[in-house]
Amino acid sequence: MSFSMTGYGQSSLQFGGHKISFEVKSVNNRYCEVVLRMPRDWTGYEDMLRRIVQNHIKRGRVDVIINRELTDGAADGQALNRTMVKAYLDAAEILSREYGFPGELTLRDILSMPGVMELKEETPLAAAAAPSEEVAELLKKGLGLSLEALLEMRAREGGYLAADLSRRLDHLEELHAGISALAPLVVNEYREKLRQRLSGLNDGSFPWDEHKIGMDIAIFADRCNIDEELTRLYSHFGQCRALLLGGEPAGRKLDFLIQEMNRETNTIGSKCNHLNIVNLTLDMKAELEKIREQAANLE
Structure with a gap:
């Protein structure tokens, strides 16, 4: 399953006359960056909360915001300092x-x-200013609920991205098939054009050297052979599909494969002296750029 890097989740719990609200949002980032904002007396739990997020998210910037506010009738828990x-x-x-x-x-x-306003010593949250198992469990539960909603949104959007990338891979395979069909014709067309050019130049005063013509055609055939590039391209298509269907984060590997596909496409365009193939490689490069933009949103 593919996951997007953007998502949002929230939850809230009641504890000690307070409403504890959790908000988690993520955006694109090359690495996994977790930013926590929470009441100062709970900063001792930051490492624990950061590890929980990193266990679920491998890539993207994740902002975790935890707020604490009094509920109705809980004002007696506050004292003037x-x-x-x-x-x-x-x-x-x-x-x-x-x-x-x-x-x-x-x-x-x-x-x-x-x-200016502080918690009375007898209230649960005042007692929890120092690290406590009760508050730790509260924060784990609230963050877990928010992360669940966040991951659900990331999975839903990731599914849309994967479907779009799959359609674009279908188009790349169609272009690949077109190039594969034209590739064997390149040498034949070159042979015919060469003979026509020589026929136009020959006034009958000198004979053709078939051996030299054959050597020239053989050199051209070797220089414009793109079988290896086409094979590697087709292999990359299959690897991309496997990554989209797999359960591991695919964004970085897709980025690498797209670079490789661009390299193979450039090589095909430079090796084949054929207008139709060059046009197909240009279409392929345009599609690869769209794929690169979409893949940049995947975890």
């Missing part, structure tokens, strides 16, 4: 007196400052 309030007021007075900053602190300003 008078020491912190006095420190803010003293600092404001020093800034005003010594540095001339204008303005005054309002009640709204003070209440919005970090540390």
Whole structure:
């Protein structure tokens, strides 16, 4: 199954008179980058949460946002930190007196400052300021629910991308079949054109050297032979399909295969001195560019 690198998931749980909300979103990234934003007193759980995300996601930037807010009737669990309030007021007075900053602190300003309101010691979350198994299980559960929704979205979008890539591979195989059908005709057409050119130049005063003509045709046939390139291209098509159907992240391997297919296509276009084949290789390169853009969204 193919996974997209973009997705979103959220969940929420109740704990200690608080609503704990989890939000997980991912976007394209070359590597797996996990960014966590959560209450400062829970930063001790960051490594654990980062490992959980990395166990499920191998590629992409993942933002994990955990918020904690009081539920109705839970305000009794909060206490005013008078020491912190006095420190803010003293600092404001020093800034005003010594540095001339204008303005005054309002009640709204003070209440919005970090540390002014704190959890009472008897509340579950206050007791959980230090690492605890209860909070760890809460965070694991909430993050797991959000990741489940995120992975479901990534899988759904990845399915659409894989289907589109499969259709484009079908088109590449059609172009490949066209080139394969034309390849044997290149030498025959060159032979006929060479004979016509020589016939136009020959006024009967000198005989043709069939041996030299044969040597020239043989050299041309060897130089424009594209059997190896066509075989490798067809092999790459099969490898791409296998990656799209497999269960492992395919984005980087697909990127490598697309580069190889571009290289083989360029070689075919440069070796074959044939207008129709060159046009087919140009169509193939255009399709490969579309595939590259789509594959860049896969994990």
